[in-house]
Amino acid sequence: MPILIINHDAVFLSQVQEVFEAQGHQVIATTNSLQAIPFFYRYKPRIVILNISMPNKDGFEIVKEIRAICQKTFILAVSSNPFYLRAIKKLGANESLPYFISPSLIMKAIPSKATG
DSSP: OOEEEEOSOHHHHHHHHHHHHHTTOOEEEESOGGGHHHHHHHHOOSEEEEESSOSSSOHHHHHHHHHHHOSSSEEEEEESOHHHHHHHHHHTOSEEEESSOOHHHHHHHSOHHHHO
């Protein structure tokens, strides 16, 4: 199953994508938050990594929509706002991390059972 990455920052998105692809994972990546739910339905990812603060549709909306569809998907959210990091977990994200973190640490934050 693929990993879906949604982040309006193309550089960050590319770096995270490279880390997961180097480990042999199929990655679906988009900088357009409006594609999040259509991609979720189409690719049925086991893992979603998203930025909380995005134009058009923010991570809060996306997490709520994903949780209404599926409870099993592992969701990791990133933000530079500590309040957002706490709030997104209350909405259903499994993990939240500071935005300025290395992509390899993002990979380590995801349990191996989610990637298997």
